[in-house]
Amino acid sequence: MKKLPETISNQFIELFLTLDKAMDDLKMTSAEACLIGDFPQVTTINASCQKLQAFKADIKATLNNFDSNYKVWPEQKISFPQKSKCRPLKKHGFYRIKVGDKIIEETTIVEAFVKALQVFGLDRIASLNKTLTAAPLLTKTPTNGYQRVRHCDGWYIVIHVNRVSAVKVLEEIGKDLNIPVNFEFIAR
DSSP states (O other), rough: OOOHHHHHHHHHHHHHHHHHHHHHHHHHHHHHHHHHHHHHHHHHHHHHHHHHHHHHHHHHHHHHHHHHHHHOOOOOOOOOOOOSSOOOSOOEEEEEEETTTTTEEEESHHHHHHHHHHHHHHHHHHHHTTTTEEEEESSSSSOOOOOEEEEEEEEEEEOOOOHHHHHHHHHHHHHHTOOOEEEEEEEE
């Protein structure tokens, strides 16, 4: 831990703002007392203002020297487990999607998803205004953000899917367009 937590830093920022506001109020009161001619009150107020400034400077110095004044735990290196070379990276098999009377077979869910969308008709799907991971499923221009997209037939398709989300979206589209959709994974 080299820095203060964000909540503590925010509290110190609020403290500094409050001290600045208090000093401004004292300066205004001092100016009013000066106009009235109450000079003993002016000197008292100026002394209070200087004490607040010194207090604020002490707090800032303490914060700036936080790392050197307190023992800091050494940072531990974060290590991630190594992938086993014996473990397969993906299941061997393929995805079969039946859209109406057309059958699509692909080895990856993304390829099967995109081809199924093409069978439905990208223009027809665009009129449904479907979203996937808080982004439009189909757009004419690429979306800015973390979503992966694929350009296909003049459309940008969000391909940030897994098996569960792909099945859900395809079933919703099939229901909306009255086209039956069957989805299965065939292991080899």
